[in-house]
Amino acid sequence: MTTKTKKKTYNFPDSKGYYGQFGGKFVPEILIPAIQELEEEFNKAKDDPEFQKELAGLLDEYVGRPTKLTYANRLTEHYGKAKIYLKREDLCHTGAHKINNAIGQVLLARRMGKKRIIAETGAGQHGVATATACAKFGLECIVYMGEEDMIRQKLNVDRMRLLGAEVRSVTSGSKTLKDATNEAIRDWVTNVDTTFYIIGSVVGPHPYPMMVRYFHEVIGNETMEQIDKAEGRKPDYLVACVGGGSNAIGFFYPFIDDENVKIIGIEAAGFGVDSGKTAATMSKGTPGILHGSLSYLLQSEEGQIELAHSISAGLDYPGVGPEHAHLKDLGRVEYKAVTDEEAMKAVKLLSETEGIIPALETAHAFAWLENLMPKTSEDEIVVLNLSGRGDKDMGTISEYIREED
């Protein structure tokens, strides 16, 4: 049995960067040399012991890995069903999983001799992580951020600036993550010779979804080891939030071949999946091309991208990583959606029961426990990826609570 489960059966992307029918590299010719060079360098770095040693050293000493696996005893008692564990990515330096990828890509940029770094950001966590990694390595850093997100996530804007990054406000379209990504790509097209684009999620043209997954796999690998140590077995359920889907893919990926582990990704339903104000790409989307890859998208009959809505800036994106689209079609991962309101309730519950204020993005995963837990039994184990801490969201959270009162 052990040999059977250890055999790697899931093997994506293919050599062209496809996950089933999704993925690919839908970018202008100008960017092709850049993504080819990046793929070559990434493949070399993966096999280079020096690179691995440096990355591991930074993850240990600077990021603070391995992050803990915390048994959530009071949350477990609250539901009275399966045991709940939390993978504490909120304890990473800068407060979210995003730094795993930012550090990895900055090391690649340095290998490739690129001194100018650009990034897009929604909630600001990827922007902060990138600004942090750039500060650590003395690289120029420009972060594109939607004007609306700059208001919602002001604290992160201030953090990025303090870290020496230039934050460029994006005023086109919905003034959120989608438009910040457009603007970052335009910068890349213009400055492709000197500039390294650090994409913050498992989106974009190949090799980005594969590369970003690689830098986050550490989350799932540590979880597997830690839950084995705590419980002597694998979990029954994994739950994570999905915007572009980077924390989820890193958490899920090492478990994908083990069919006994049920995997659930939670999207943002906004006001509700059918409200027209939603970011539930998997539930409401259709296949399309945005930002260099083919995946599920929120779009009109005419193929125009629709504006997403979520109270959480990090999930407010009309697309999703192509690998998630593929995992949905395979039926390997179940994708569900929770509303702004449900997420906000989960913020309160986790804060009051465990003394942990989660990011609004992360709270979406916790909100699903309301549906999941009654179906579980006391001898089962649920692990949630606590992808980020909620300090950055205190403004939004306080305002929401005030409006409710």
Add this chain to the structure above:
Amino acid sequence: MNRIQSVFKNRKDNEKLMGLFITAGYPDLDSTTDLILGFEKNGADIIELGMPFSDPLADGPTIQHSSDVAIQNGITMNRIFRMVQKVRKESEIPIILMGYMNPVLRYGVQNFTQKAAEAGVDGLIIPDIPLEEDGMIKEHAKKNSLDVIHLVAPNTSDARMKLADENSQGFVYCVSVTGVTGARDGDEVSKSVSRFIERVRANITTNPVMVGFGIKSYKDAKSIASNADGFIVGSALIDTIKTHYPNEGWQSELFSFVHSLKFGN
């Protein structure tokens, strides 16, 4: 011989063909066909009709703006086809649809290529379909006799230029500078472009070459396209429309600008 091949065949010695880009439905839905016919009368040899997309990531602010306006005006793929049909009643000017892949994919590639050909479209330029992905449109385009035009840029390798030549029909589109669309300082562009076009000429031997990005005057066109078969202007037209629309006479202002691009006056 299709319409694109014909214009290149009938080109006079030393003549530079002029390709003009206009976003379908900009500045309003009704003007597009009149603009195309007016462009032809004033020296345009090829029309690139832009299919607006909400997220045009290879375009600068000018074409982004025109796309936004066109979408707000209610442009649809079927309306674009009807515009082409209307032009075809009066003109045989080659028309190439240019735009991003997503609206095409949403329409259905097979259906799209068939309807486009029926309407009288001659070719397609889809900037976010590089050679790696052109399997998505190639066969459908071929079946409907639509030319697929690939782009090359200053950072495109010799080997890829050859591939672009092999996989293109009609012409190859040379992007003069690495960057998004938009009018630029012509002198600066022409300085860097000559070596690039030399390399293009050495590697692209089957198809004619048109050069675009950054051309906004007769002088720019002369110098930037000196070693090419023709030039393409887009953003400078949109900028001109933006300046004059909807003032009385905005179309004649635009047409005299078009005339000056080709003939210098």
